[in-house]
Amino acid sequence: MIQLLFMVVFSEMAMIILMSFKTPLRKLVILGLDRVKRGRGPVMVKTVAATVSVLLASSVYSMIKIQKRWIDDGAFNPTDQVLMAKHLLEATLMGSSLFLVLMIDRLHHYIRELRIRRKTMEAVKKQNQGFEDAKAGGVDEIKAKEEEVATLQEKLKELESDIEARKKDVHAAEANAVALRKQSEGFLLEYDRLLEENQNLRNQLRVLDQSLSRSGSKKNT
Secondary structure, eight states: OHHHHHHHHHHHHHHHHHHHSOSHHHHHHHHHHHHHTSTTHHHHHHHHHHHHHHHHHHHHHHHHHHHHHHHHHOSOOHHHHHHHHHHHHHHHHHHHHHHHHHHHHHHHHHHHHHHHHHHHHHHHHHHHHHHHHHHHHHHHHHHHHHHHHHHHHHHHHHHHHHHHHHHHHHHHHHHHHHHHHHHHHHHHHHHHHHHHHHHHHHHHHHHHHHHHHHHHHHHHO
16 A cells, blocks of 8 residues: 555656646646546545545554553554554655645646636737727728828818809909990990981981972973
């Protein structure tokens, strides 16, 4: 049994050493512990730990009996000394084994927590990086929109100046049209006046012709 306990203690110490350094073997050990803690594994581990605890208590009880017998007899029996050393060694190995199991469990728990926290931190960093990239893209988009707005404002100013120029041209054309209309009205009035004068001259010529024809007829008679 002592040899088995030595093997268990050394195996547990080797597992602790492997878990303490970041090596490929640590991943295998952690995977193995993950599988052990699934299903019926925890129940089996607790059963073995309870059995070792009972054996430890038995060894301690035997040492107490031997020590009490030494006190009662007042002498050291060689057989009792051998049994005392044997029980002490077994109790030490079993206590060390239980302590190392507890250390392995806690170390495995802390490694898992550290791994989960590390993944969470990486996810948060990626999320923050995504937010920063989106923010940077938003800033670039805002700058592009501002440039587009500035360009549109310049075009609007050009259109407004063009509209003002067109308005001036329209006003000038309207003024020219009014002037031309007034001039055409003056031409019409002048044409009417000339027609009237022409008609008057014709009438006067007709009257003169009639007067001349009358005076000619009187001379003939």
